[in-house]
Amino acid sequence: MMPVGNSLDDIQAQLRRAREQAGAAAPPPEEVRVYTVNPAVQIDPQALKNALDAYAAQQKLRHNMTLASALEHGSSGLHHNRWRLAVDNEIYLQKVDQDKDLLPYLRQQLGAPDLYLELSIRPPDESRREAVPYTNEAKLAEMSQRNPALRKLQEIFKTRIIY
Numbered sequence: 024m025m026p027v028g029n030s031l032d033d034i035q036a037q038l039r040r041a042r043e044q045a046g047a048a049a050p051p052p053e054e055v056r057v058y059t060v061n062p063a064v065q066i067d068p069q070a071l072k073n074a075l076d077a078y079a080a081q082q083k084l085r086h087n088m089t090l091a092s093a094l095e096h097g098s099s100g101l102h103h104n105r106w107r108l109a110v111d112n113e114i115y116l117q118k119v120d121q122d123k124d125l126l127p128y129l130r131q132q133l134g135a136p137d138l139y140l141e142l143s144i145r146p147p148d149e150s151r152r153e154a155v156p157y158t159n160e161a162k163l164a165e166m167s168q169r170n171p172a173l174r175k176l177q178e179i180f181k182t183r184i185i186y
Contacts, residue, residue, distance in 0.1 A: 058139035064104040066133050071101055074132040078125060090118045094125075098145060104137050109145040116142055159184070 075094050082091040093115035100107040106129075110116050119125065120142055130138050156162045163184060167173045177183075 058104070058137065060102060061104045061137055064135055064137065066101055066104070066135055066138070068101050070133055071099070071106065071129070074129055075099070077132075078128055089114065090122055093119050104135055104139065105141060106138060107141045107143070109143045111145055113144060116144055 079091040079094045082088075082094070093110050094108075097108045097110040097115065097119075099109075108119065110119060119140075126138065126140060130136050156165045163173075
C-alpha cells in the first residue's frame with residue numbers, strides 16, 4: 024500500500040520499479056495457428072448452408088440480429104477446408120470476427136476440425152443499390168416516371184407543386 028501524500032514523481036518511480044519487476048513474468052504471446060488448404064477435406068456446400076442457416080436462427084433467438092443478418096446476406100465460397108465469407112460492411116465483418124462460437128459450431132456440425140474462415144468486405148455493387156429520391160422534385164419525377172398519368176393529371180387540373 025502506498026503512503027498518502029506521495030508526489031507524482033514518487034508514484035511514477037514506484038510504477039517503473041513494479042513494471043521492471045513484473046517484466047520477467049509477462050504473459051506468453053498467444054499461439055498463432057496457421058491454416059492451409061487440405062485437399063483431403065470435402066465439405067458439402069449444402070451442408071454448410073444448412074449449418075449456417077441453423078446458426079443464424081439461433082442468433083436470432085438470442086436477439087443477435089446483426090450477426091444473423093451478416094451470415095444470411097454474406098456471400099460464401101467453399102474450397103476444401105477454406106470457407107470464404109464476404110460481408111457487406113465493416114460492422115458485419117467485426118461481428119463475425121468477434122463471434123467465438125461460429126467456427127467451433129461449424130467444425131462440429133460439418134465434421135471438419137480444420138475448417139477455417141477467411142473474412143472480407145464485399146465491394147459495393149452499384150446494380151444492388153437503387154437511387155432513392157430524397158427531394159420533393161426527385162420524388163415527383165420518380166412518381167411521374169412510374170405513372171405518366173400523373174403529369175397528365177397535373178396538366179388537366181392546371182396544378183403546380185410548390186416545393
